[in-house]
Amino acid sequence: MKITAADTIVTSPGRNFVTLRITTEDGITGLGDGTLNGRELAVASYLSDHVAPLLIGRDAARIEDTWQYLYRGAYWRRGPVTMAAVAAVDTALWDIKAKAAGMPLYQLLGGASRTGALAYGHASGRDVPEILDSVRAHLAQGYRAIRIQSGIPGLDSVYGVAASGAGGGDRYDYEPARRSGDGPPRPVEEVWDTRAYLRHVPRVFEAVRAEFGPELPLLHDGHHRMTPIQAARLGKDLEPYDLFWLEDATPAEDPTALRLVRQHTTTPLAIGEVFNSPHDYGVLLSERLIDYVRSAVTHVGGVTAMRKLLDLAALYGIKSGIHGPTDISPVGMAAALHLDLAVHNFGIQEYMRHSAGTLEVFRTSYRFGEGLLHPSDQPGLGVELDETAAARFPYAPAYLPVNRLTDGTVHDW
Ligand SMILES: [Mg+2]
Structure with missing residues (x-):
């Protein structure tokens, strides 16, 4: 079950979301969430520029191996951008595996x-x-x-x-x-x-x-x-x-x-x-x-x-x-x-x-x-992405607030 496509979809129906859609040679698709609130495009670039090219031709059934390949293979481990990207791939592969089995993922x-x-x-x-x-x-x-x-x-x-x-x-x-x-x-x-x-x-x-x-x-x-x-x-x-x-x-x-x-x-x-x-x-x-x-x-x-x-x-x-x-x-x-x-x-x-x-x-x-x-x-996961609807909501920059104490000192938000 080779992977033939890995597409990153950024959509903003009121707020921004980054979604990875992986497609296999037999036409099964899986979705993964890579949304990192306020830093969405960093994950989108990580996925489309650095991860998607590595997925093409890989066996979609090898979830653990792909997780380790992306985690250890990057050398630079952890961090919110990297791990959101790894999560998007991993979740999409579990969606595919469960769809291929004809079962909800929890089974x-x-x-x-x-x-x-x-x-x-x-x-x-x-x-x-x-x-x-x-x-x-x-x-x-x-x-x-x-x-x-x-x-x-x-x-x-x-x-x-x-x-x-x-x-x-x-x-x-x-x-x-x-x-x-x-x-x-x-x-x-x-x-x-x-x-x-x-x-x-x-x-x-x-x-x-x-x-x-x-x-x-x-x-x-x-x-x-x-x-x-x-x-x-x-x-x-x-x-x-x-x-x-x-x-x-x-x-x-x-x-x-x-x-x-x-x-x-x-x-x-x-x-x-x-x-x-x-x-x-x-x-x-x-x-x-x-x-x-x-x-x-x-x-x-x-x-x-x-x-x-x-x-x-x-x-x-x-x-x-x-x-x-x-x-x-x-x-x-x-x-x-x-x-x-x-x-x-x-x-x-x-x-x-x-x-x-x-x-x-x-x-x-x-x-x-x-x-x-x-x-x-x-x-699978039981969620489908309507790409036509997604295209109607283009990315819009948005930030979480910054917090200051009453004397102006930056504090944890
Ligand atoms: Mg909390």
């Missing part, structure tokens, strides 16, 4: 371990009444687990908080990567105050628990903005509200920072969305410093790398919490859902609904109901 991964994957949605608001409304709206949509992000008094905009009422669409839509207006594209700059945040967030969770009771699983994302001792304090302050997890408490480059956080709090911890290799998890798994692995299939090196990572985590009793914001394309989301259904140590799946424009380009078959996601039983 090749060992079959279903559950009936569906518990999904969490993103509730947010500028103040407590808006947050309570947002939680109610998510419960009405069927979510059974909810992430809570809040505006902070004195700050104009905060990560994870939807611009309520803006744009005339769903008032809970949230898209941090902003396209340029007039002039050259520049990231929006936001202002941040960690002390104000630490004072406010426990009050928010107190209000949410008082309104919705003790059972609803609640999550929160710290977005890598705290020092270890600040994160330790927040974890302690949130213990009365029984979080499902506190995510990205400290900057991701130093996993050992979580040792100090762990010593001070029993709030469960999750991290990994900006990691780009299973190797990034070394001490986090072996010292049991986290409870959930947060990588995206798209950014950790594909289905092959994610399966190995989750199997290693399982040996330490650590569960999955695969990254699933809207900058993971429906192709990357479908790959996550097949893993969610198959692995024993599934924890929860992040699920932000894609826009109508995105779902026009990517024809999905996965389904959401009663709080659970299912990848569908179509052969």
Whole structure:
């Protein structure tokens, strides 16, 4: 089953996506997601200039060998651009293998371990009444687990908080990567105050628990903005509200920072969305410093790398919490859902609904109901790309925001 074509498709139905489509000599096609939010064209070039020529003539069935060939063969290993490209190839080859077998991918991964994957949605608001409304709206949509992000008094905009009422669409839509207006594209700059945040967030969770009771699983994302001792304090302050997890408490480059956080709090911890290799998890798994692995299939090196990572985590009793914001394309989301259904140590799946424009380009078959996601039983990943629709949405430069402290110092966004 030789590979005859490997095409990189960049499309922007409201936000940018990089998709690799691999075609075999017998006409089977597979899709892989290589989207790297804000740096999309670097992955597109890596794929079309440096990877696609190597794929032509290779046996599409040799997934592990191709992964090792691209990973070790480049000499320059890891990094977000390289690993998103490797992930795109790997995911497309798994799509092809499952289509050739006439099975949904989860069957090749060992079959279903559950009936569906518990999904969490993103509730947010500028103040407590808006947050309570947002939680109610998510419960009405069927979510059974909810992430809570809040505006902070004195700050104009905060990560994870939807611009309520803006744009005339769903008032809970949230898209941090902003396209340029007039002039050259520049990231929006936001202002941040960690002390104000630490004072406010426990009050928010107190209000949410008082309104919705003790059972609803609640999550929160710290977005890598705290020092270890600040994160330790927040974890302690949130213990009365029984979080499902506190995510990205400290900057991701130093996993050992979580040792100090762990010593001070029993709030469960999750991290990994900006990691780009299973190797990034070394001490986090072996010292049991986290409870959930947060990588995206798209950014950790594909289905092959994610399966190995989750199997290693399982040996330490650590569960999955695969990254699933809207900058993971429906192709990357479908790959996550097949893993969610198959692995024993599934924890929860992040699920932000894609826009109508995105779902026009990517024809999905996965389904959401009663709080659970299912990848569908179509052969392969169960996602098709409508190339005509994709061509109607050309690439548009967009950047994630840059963050500064109140004195102007650049801080983690
Ligand atoms: Mg996060």
